[in-house]
Amino acid sequence: MAKVSANYEVVYIIDPAQGEEGIAAMVAKFRALAEQNGSAVEVEEWGSRRLAYPIQFKNEGYYVLMTFTSGPEFPKELDRVFGITEGIMRSLIVCKDA
Numbered sequence: 001m002a003k004v005s006a007n008y009e010v011v012y013i014i015d016p017a018q019g020e021e022g023i024a025a026m027v028a029k030f031r032a033l034a035e036q037n038g039s040a041v042e043v044e045e046w047g048s049r050r051l052a053y054p055i056q057f058k059n060e061g062y063y064v065l066m067t068f069t070s071g072p073e074f075p076k077e078l079d080r081v082f083g084i085t086e087g088i089m090r091s092l093i094v095c096k097d098a
Contacts, residue, residue, distance in 0.1 A: 007069050008038075012082060012091035013061035016048055023062050026087060030066065033078065038070030055089045067096075 012030070014023050027043060034041045046063035055061065075093045082091040 005069050005071050006095050006097040008067065008075055009094045009096055010066045010078065010091065012064055013055070013089040014064065015058065015087045015089050016060055016062050018087045022087065026085070027064055033081065034066060034068045037074040037077070038068040041066065041068045058089070061089050
């Protein structure tokens with residue numbers, strides 16, 4: 001029998017060139033998307049940190065950790081949205097229940 005919902009953890013890195021307002025808008029956008037499609041949404045902003053290796057010739061990124069509970073179809077959609085959003089340098093979605 002398929003799982004109805006699972007707990008997910010997402011870490012994404014925002015390009016700091018977006019500026020404070022741009023970063024806040026992106027964090028709010030992804031929080032709202034998770035709240036519409038899931039529940040128990042928690043967002044923890046780690047802030048600007050040095051990258052282990054350059055990404056797109058940048059050495060710093062703004063890290064955000066988000067946890068939520070949803071069905072298995074939403075993380076696929078979220079990954080697609082991360083891929084097409086300008087300003088997202090990297091993202092990783094992990095199912096904590098697996």
